[in-house]
Amino acid sequence: MKEQVKKKEGPLAGIRVVDFTTNISGPSATAILADLGADVVKIERVGKGDDARHMSPAWNGESAYFLAINRNKRSLALDFRQPEGREITLKLIAQADVVVENFRRGVLEKYGLDGKSLLREHPSLIYCSLSAYGDDGPDCMLPGYDAVVQARTGIMSITGSREDEPSRAGVSILDAGSATWAAVGILSALFYRERTGRGQIVGTSLFETGVYWMNYHLVAYQATRRDPVPQGARHTAFAPYGAFETADGPIMIGISNDGLFARLAQAIGRPELTHDPRFATNPDRVLNREELEGLLNKQLRQRPRAEWVALFREVGIPCSPIQRPSQVMEDPQLAALSLLQSTPHPRIAEVKIPRLPVRLTDTPAAIRTSAPLLGQHTREILAEIGELARVEELLSKGVIGLDVEGGGDR
Template sequence: MRQALEDIKIIDLSRVFAGPAGSMVLGDLGADVIRVEAPQGTDSIREWSPYVNNESTYYLSANRNKRAITINLKSETGKKIFYEIVKTADVVLENFKTGTMDRLGLGYAALQKINPKIIMCSVTGYGQTGPFAQEPGFDPVLQAVGGLMDVTGDPDGEATRVGLPVVDIMSSLYTAISILSAIRARDLYGEGQQIDISLLDVQVSSLANVASSYLMKGHLSQRMGNNHNNIVPYQVFHCKDKPLMVACGNDNQFSTFCEVLGRPEWSKDEKFRTNANRVENRDELSEKIKTIMVTKNAEEWFDLLSEKSVPSGPVNNIKEVFEHPQVKARQMVEEVPHPTLGKVKLVRNPLRFSKMATSVQNHPPLLGEHTIQYLQEELGLSLEEIQRLKKEGAI
């Protein structure tokens, strides 16, 4: 089956998660992603546990559908090899500290001279400009600085980070979107360009209604635990066996919810009739609902609410997620061969097309796994030349 980016070559110098996960999305869409690391390794994510036979499961989660080569970009010979690769590439993706690529002689201005149509995407914590441009950027730090932690957690508890690297994940998607947009612009206008992705920018843009409430009204959103600042009931309720999330997004859904609970009169009560009333009387309504929800198991409530189209769902642990019948039906786990692990189970790309494939074509590569093959096939080097380059420390 065809893939959208079959003719696109991406040189990926990025490390950890935001950059690699972004290039992985493009690899899923058919791009030839060449992962470049130093001969001794560049990516600290390989050291992050848990491991399967010395392979980091964290690394495996962000690097499928890529080939891997090693080049010493600090050596002159290594730089020359990199320049040769750039001549036929469409994109260079990097997430070194701001200014590092320029100091190496590999910045956008230098690469543009080699390939005028090259697209260079730089992913950093704070961006290429501004007083914090030199600061290192790590997901939990950006969750803190960018306001996400301040609106996450219990009202009386401390600010809490989200349990997943959501700033990295969102940044990886913006990375993929920006590269696709730059490729489209190059196809239209014949020019490459430089892309500046800042994790802080991404986090600030994700504040959504919280940002709008402040910018338009000066309203500072508060931590609400599993509740919602502006909608009631939109929260977790404890059932007989486990918690259930209920999200009544409008008055009609609330009215139906009340019917399922056996309390239709609540939807006509002036204290609860409209969402504004319910927000004002949040505590009283929540206590009333809690006393009823604990009388049944979460799945029992889900079945009743689902039948009436009231949004709800049990709070599943990760084991339960992958045992969920819908997750299984959507085939969200794919097992692929791996050179040292036999087979690995990976989460599939969620994109579904009628005429394109997004399946896993290549396992997450070992460090430098494709160096010899790539230099032979793409640059036409002989085995003798490659061995010489290894001895020099260039690859």
């Protein structure tokens, strides 16, 4: 759908997305498109909706997970498995630019809603499939969640410390990562369509994302034939690099070259460390990491964390206190970049949601509306495709659902 985009309007204004996704990865992908201005119609199960609506914790009956990744979308409660529901779905898709789904392979084929079937009818359509293990191979039909695929791709084997049990990353990095790659693929396909008029199928998965993000560990293994071990806050390639003790709490320091190490040694009052053959170069420091960290911890314990952070920042040493979410919310840099955007919600006075981490001067991304209630836009969307007269009939058959609290519209 090629239209003139107005200044200060999202770059995807005029693009309609039909969103079949649930849980975290798929809805995170369509949230990116929605923030960039696309009209995302979220198709949800009648009566139950997206599984993410039932994830803890709840806030006034609304899932925090759902609130975070379903902003800017319209909810259509629809059973596409029923003939009338499939008919409505196909009408929606006929008006759409993009379809996104994260069902297991074979589910949508039964209803003619798979990529190959839809592109035969709509050759300019962009169809994105986001899965756990990809579309081919012996395990393409396996179910998989973020932590399971972190284990499969080796991420859990290098996360945490050597003394701990295997650890997953503290955020759902493969859900968020595969969502980002899905959005990149869709944007690339839209750009290609602008030049050729042709749509295509876009595919990505949690497994592919995990393998890609393990890239330097996989290459390093080929060079050394040694598996990396968990490093905690450390980095396998640099030293000193990690969490260090101060008089009143830990501090994260990252030293990636000899020049930065010389500044660090000077700042802590131990300039002679740069001439110590154990620490003269980065490979030396990695080899003698334990001894170096012991010396640094002893020195850093002599002063409070805030003093060290101020001193290190003054001389250009990368460092930070290790913050909790409550502290991140109050971080002045977060406020300066307007990273949290407030949106009203029918059940919550104000929800502050992190915006997309990209800035566009003429067509900025924005969080315009909060995550919808289930079926909040059913009536509105049916009106757009000429099905308003059938609302009561479809409702009686359980083909659609309406949000009672919101009146079915917003």
